Amino acid sequence: MPELPEVETTRRGIAPHVEGGVVTDVVLRRRALRYPIPPSLLTDLPGKVIERVERRGKYLLLCVAEGTVIIHLGMSGNLRLVDHATPVEKHDHVDIVIDSKRILRFHDPRRFGAILWCGGNVLEHALLATLGPEPLEEGFDGDYLYERSRKRKQSIKQFIMDSHVVVGVGNIYASESLFLSGIRPQTAAGKVTRPRCQQLVAAIQQVLQAAIKQGGTTLRDFVDGEGRPGYFQQQLNVYGREGEPCHQCGTAIKQLRQGQRATYYCPHCQR
């Protein structure tokens, strides 16, 4: 479900209510997520102050002085603030209770998400250490994408979805970015010219920023820290629009499959 804008929306929603709070309890109802939730979450976290809520790629980081809780929402996860009166529903796997009143509740039907504990430098954690640059920060520009993509035969769409190239570009925003930059998703990454790499980077940044402003994209079930959906789906140009007219030229949007993921593009606007 969540790509970078949805994770960032979640982070912004919960941070003001969580930062500075003390974890007074942790409730594990179901430990079998993508990785088993470590027992250290129960033993090490209670009593600690959450100093900051940060994000690296699609990983949310609850930072305490002694370490970090790493949270990934997978495909279907969400994290929201509730209280004791909120009934526990199916797939509400974990509660992190803050100051005995607020509850940070992790909900994830498919359980592709993860909650991990990392003592020490979280950026050196195996899952984070080899990630590519943040798309909205320095280090991600046209020259970087151009250099990295040389000699790569993989399609440009799959290339920009590789978190070791750049983090945060998932299946929706990959299609949208390629539409905005006028590039065919099937093009070999190594054949995209330098100017087009620059356009693509600009498009990725524009799409992600716009989506964050709209509170993310809700196709079926994404909700932010307060339980609200995102509104960016209203501005999608190609994703999920197979057969519908292109907003720019009216040509029917096409769908194809790349690496068992659906890709959408306009055969006229993207070459």
Place this chain on the structure above:
DNA sequence: CTTTGCACCTGTTGGC
């Protein structure tokens, strides 16, 4: 090293 395909899991949808 690059690339591909699979696995993980549940819920929803669309076709017959």
Place this chain on the structure above:
DNA sequence: TGCCAACAGGTGCAAA
């Protein structure tokens, strides 16, 4: 209406 296959926003890993 019911059943079943296909598909869904991610990503680490084995294998080629």
